[in-house]
Amino acid sequence: MKLTYSGKTKDVYRLEDGHVLLKFKDDVTGEDGVFDPGANTVGLTIDGAGKSGLRMTKYFFEKLEEQNVPTHYIDADLDEVTMTVKPATVFGKGLEVICRYRAVGSFLRRFGAYAEEGQVLDAFVEVTLKDDERQDPPISEDALAQLHILTHEEYATLKELTQQISEVVRSEMAEKGLELYDIKLEFGRDPERNIMLIDEISGGNMRVYQGDTYIAPMELEKILFS
């Protein structure tokens, strides 16, 4: 197998059968040693973070499979901390799709003149470009179409899938007495150009609270599987 990409939190290998192997790392995003799911730099390394993220990802991707949501997931090996997935082509140079249930983070920084901190949002969806140099700018449906990144039809699919997937995560959390504030998803196209969920679903890609207390990724995994 051949290393094709070394990302912030995962290494990507191409397998001989055409599948792709993702090796989850113990690096998590953040700044100055503090975890921040919205950051685009690696902030710190936590022993076991990779395995914890993979365990949640495996759990949610298998749940989504049961609901016939298209994903890149094939299987996962918790001991090796790897996940086998279908090859995917990302949209443009990569997009992040965010679903928000509470006004926090960058939503509040931009729209604080119109929203209280923590205000309830109605599964609000927005897209950002993966572009470290330009601080992952938000991009509108019309701009995505203008720049030939997504058609309007693809945008509608992406938004619908995002709300459907986020609701699966939100309701699982709610059963454990936890509240999902927001979650960041990634999508790509399979070789037949169908849109599917890619990357991971883990504590590192969402903000979850228990009452007023933020739950860090590895603690989240423990509560979820307790």
Add this chain to the structure above:
Amino acid sequence: MKLTYSGKTKDVYRLEDGHVLLKFKDDVTGEDGVFDPGANTVGLTIDGAGKSGLRMTKYFFEKLEEQNVPTHYIDADLDEVTMTVKPATVFGKGLEVICRYRAVGSFLRRFGAYAEEGQVLDAFVEVTLKDDERQDPPISEDALAQLHILTHEEYATLKELTQQISEVVRSEMAEKGLELYDIKLEFGRDPERNIMLIDEISGGNMRVYQGDTYIAPMELEKILFS
């Protein structure tokens, strides 16, 4: 008459008959003494800038009136450098609606990974919040609806009016051998809650080029009326 608001480039007075009087000032937006239509600070004062802006505004608002585009315009007095308009309520705390024919300015700063400088855009429309503290953040149709600033129906109206009005300006410029790169419009509701164009249409709200040369607002007015 009573001063109700002193803006960056205009003073606003309430008239006894219920109309509103706008007094155009010689202050223009920019930074460090350099004019920039995208800036939200007053950068410099230019003798005659107010009158020049009013002359263009009067010209375009009267042209739009002929085409039955709803605007706040009633009449203008070039000697007094004032314009009488209908009272308007802005959306939220004020929005700016931008129509882009070329990828420059903040569009390029955000989406430069996908667009060449000066690339042709298809009358691309986007909305920003008027919020100096938060650097006038762009806001999507869904976020405008989520925050109860505009309904989806109102957004569609705003976008359509923006493209219609911008095309009037673009084609006038083209007749003089000038090219409109982008233009910033403001809208509000009249007392019957109908959407109408407000504020001004002047060189200070648009980027216009003659070949590769940027044409500053007062020069633009001279060329347009030559």
